[in-house]
Amino acid sequence: MALQILLNFLISVIWMFLNNDWSASGFMIGYIIGIALIGLLSRLWPQGFYMKKVWAVIKLLVLFIKELFKSSFTVIGQVISPKLNIRPGIFAYVTELKSDWEVTLLANLITLTPGTLTLDVSRDGSILYIHAMDIGDADELCSEIRSTFERAIMEVTR
Numbered sequence: 001m002a003l004q005i006l007l008n009f010l011i012s013v014i015w016m017f018l019n020n021d022w023s024a025s026g027f028m029i030g031y032i033i034g035i036a037l038i039g040l041l042s043r044l045w046p047q048g049f050y051m052k053k054v055w056a057v058i059k060l061l062v063l064f065i066k067e068l069f070k071s072s073f074t075v076i077g078q079v080i081s082p083k084l085n086i087r088p089g090i091f092a093y094v095t096e097l098k099s100d101w102e103v104t105l106l107a108n109l110i111t112l113t114p115g116t117l118t119l120d121v122s123r124d125g126s127i128l129y130i131h132a133m134d135i136g137d138a139d140e141l142c143s144e145i146r147s148t149f150e151r152a153i154m155e156v157t158r
Contacts, residue, residue: 004050008034056155063152067113075114075133089135090119093128093142095150100125102153109149 008031015030016022035051042049078086097103103125107118115133122128132141 001047001050001053004038004045008038010034011037053156056152060152060156063148064109064112067148071114071116078134086134087136088131088133089138090129090131091135091138091141093130093145095126095128096146097125097150097153099157102157103128105153106145106149109153110145 011034012027012030015033016026019026038045039049039051078084095103095106097106103121107121107128110116110128110130111118117131118128119131120129130141135141
């Protein structure tokens with residue numbers, strides 16, 4: 001992937017040299033042309049096209065921001081409500097993520113989302129113990145985490 005990024009920069013510099021345009025817009029046009037060329041030749045790369053990973057990272061960031069706002073408004077609604085209608089609890093979440101980096105990223109994304117907190121991770125990294133502010137159904141929360149954060153992390157790392 002690093003070789004593709006380096007090649008893309010090289011293509012954009014060559015584009016700027018050929019057009020005698022040393023501006024940021026000239027660089028961007030060359031970079032876009034480089035993306036197109038590398039994308040057309042992506043079958044020749046053993047690890048695949050690097051923009052797929054970039055797109056997966058962007059999707060993960062957008063997903064996190066969406067979940068951050070959604071849970072923030074839920075927590076704000078609970079805080080300003082005259083009657084506290086929550087059921088806090090701790091549940092064990094079994095993850096399919098394998099590497100320490102993936103498990104750490106998942107634990108941090110869960111902790112950064114208001115209303116949830118990763119308390120502990122098992123020694124083998126397969127179980128996360130999570131505290132939720134309002135736990136109606138632990139299985140529903142597990143399936144929500146699996147279908148959002150865990151799936152997006154797998155797209156980025158695999």
